[in-house]
Amino acid sequence: MFKRFRRNGGERRILDCERELREDISATEGQEPIPERPEFMQQWLESEWDRCSDLQTREIEICGERILLFWLRGLVDLIRLETGILQPLARVSKRRLQLSDVVSILHTVTVHEISTRRQWNTALADGQVVLWLCGRPHALALDVSHAPGRAIQKAENEPTLEGPQEAFVEQIEMNLALLRKRIRTPRMKVESVRVGEYTNSTVAVVYVEGIAKPTLVEEALQRIRRISIDGVGDINKIRELISDAPFTLFPTTEETERPDRVCGNLLQGRIAILVEGAPNCLLVPAQFIHFLVAVDDYYFHYTLTLFIRMLRHVAYWSSLLLPGLYVALLSYNQDLLPTPLLVTVAAQHRGIPFPTIIEALLMLVVFEVLREAGTRLPRAVGQSVSIVGTLIVGDAAVRAGLVSPGMVIVVAGTGVASFALPAYGFVNSSRLIQFAFVIAAGVSGLVGILILALILITHLVSLRSFGVPYMAPVAPFSWSDMKDMFIRAPWFAMKRRPEHMETVNETSNRTPLPKQRKALGWDLNES
């Protein structure tokens, strides 16, 4: 499965050695025990947290015992600090306090014992309160954190008419809770890894045990553990660092902001990767077909989905090929056009000072600039820019005789076709590839398009995502997976999980077929 990793073994071994060396160095850093004597502790804290004005310290004395509390301002819920920690401590009357005594009297849900400096720093950075009894080699990390963050909101990038509306937020705990809410089984496993030298962000790998292929999970974890970087604040860094083919234009990991979509995919044997601070989630492995599937496909009746999904496939290939085909047909292969259409096109193109390829490239660049402007500007202004750009600039260009109306229609059609695609990353790749097709068409006409298409298909079939062929289930072909490829079969017909995921448990639906239900006498009409 992981053939790619067996290649270039020598080179990889060298890299592994370097990584291990780095890990050894970083592993020893911060592993020293926390100082026991108060003056050493003060010295260490002053050097470690020097010029950190948000570090808060509170010293209390209980029956002759000095207790020090440390936390970072803004990350802690002060009410819980007062009611859960300070008030219970104030009621203590016992002398010679031990940590176990403190644990038993505190009203804090989560308490961890820490013994190293690294754990101390991590607990503080995570928004926990560190409680230290002077002179003890251990401390307590008390979770009363209340990190600032927004509430759960509606999914804006992947809207749906029917189905759940919730979207992920920047807090990984909340995102995991959204998944737990939907998959209520201990079989849903969450394995966390800290990534980032400075950000120390939590990256969670979520999968369903008994469905996801164990080697796939191990591979994902290994790739994440190998990351050695200053910081991870968004999903894209992880995506680029763990991607199978970093130089391809096609995304080999899928991104989503919808917890329901993640749950559906987890049950298909895929793995979700969540990152602290990222309001979206990575799904691996990702195949070509996943980027042409919208969540609505599963929320609408399958008869409607059949038509819409076919339409989406047509839209994708149109967005890639339409400008290139237009250039090829107008520059080389005019004989393929019906006569009335050619006469019309020729009439429209008369007086245009540029060759068709220049005209096409010009229009595509202008369209991309307008699209970029519309995306970057605030929504209300962005829409205006898009409309003004499309209507006024396009019309003015036609009236000025710089471009032909046919070209405006083709470029607009290409843009509209790309908007029909549900995955933004996939749209971006088609935006770039269409330029290559236009240039190929301008150089060699339909032959050029054919050659580029062959190269593209060769590239696509050579890609893998976490060891799974990118073009599965088309190449390699799997008839049973075709039920959720160009069409979406009715739920009662989809009994098995995708073959190419090599799931542990292949059966996903044990409901009898309508015919079998009838035979079992389940149908109400029959009774």
Add this chain to the structure above:
Amino acid sequence: MKRVLGSWPPKAFALFLVGISSLCLPGCYDIQEVDDMNLVLAIGVDETEDHLINVTAEFVNPSSAPSSGQDGSSTSGGKQPVIVRQETGASIEDAMGKFEREIPHSVYLAQNMLVLFGESYARNGIDRALDFFERDRAFRRNQLFLVTPNAASDVLSASVDPEPLNALGIRELVEQSSTQLRFVQSEQQQIMEEYLSPSQSPVMALISLQSVGRPALQGVAVFRGGRLVDTLNVDEMQGLGWLLGSTRQVSIHLPCAGEDGAGTTIRILGSNTKFQAQPGQRDLNVQLQVHARAEVEQICPREKLDEKTFKDLNRMAAAYIQRSMQTTIAKLQQDDVDASQFGKRVFLQNPCYSANQ
């Protein structure tokens, strides 16, 4: 190779090689922008009095051609949507070559829809023209071969309103008739097939100018080999249709018995002709059976549509078809031409008999 390429990865080298090789493809060399070409829609071939070839070409006039930006009007600025130009030469190739030399932008022949032969040229033989159109790869094989008793240039200059482009209008006229009688659509590949078949009798649609100066389908022109021998009018054309095979939506008019009036109109919805050749010791018996379905469109004023009338109409229609076929056969026999493709059909049914003959 390794030393030159240094540390190039094999995939990058392969891509580089493909990229460079693709530049050698016959791509940029034959680039021809759509506004750098003269679209030819129709070609007329006539013979001059001094036996030279006069070629008329109908070009699209891009500045006046119909397009979406003209609010549906067929022309703009009072200009014609097509330009008709003529050249004379010793052969078609010679005349066509003159267009290249005398008209700006190159002549684009791939969209040519019609080839219109003048009657005088067709009577002297179109073999060389057929050879030219077959050999030149620029032409589509679905272009129509037509014959006109008028000068080809006059027909190609005539108005075919509401269709703004003359060639499209004429093609439309022929295609309309071909829905009834398929053989009227005399496309190049069909003509060549008939020309090379055992019958060697191509049939082409006959387009002529009416008194008002508009082109109309007047019948078909019948060839023996490459020479035009005769023309059939619309009624005879129907007879040929029943002889050749299937027809659709053909109306026939039968007179009323013993009185004047519009008569009875029967629309033959569809017909099929079964051809059976039975070679004897000395001669060949050919049997044609026409099976047709029809509906009555109009009957004589005082007639009742009962079972007897139906039977009478059935008999009269059968007699009409038989008479029409006999008339056509008689004319074809008189011209000594096998336009009804008997020779070909006999050959297909009895190859041995044909070989012995």
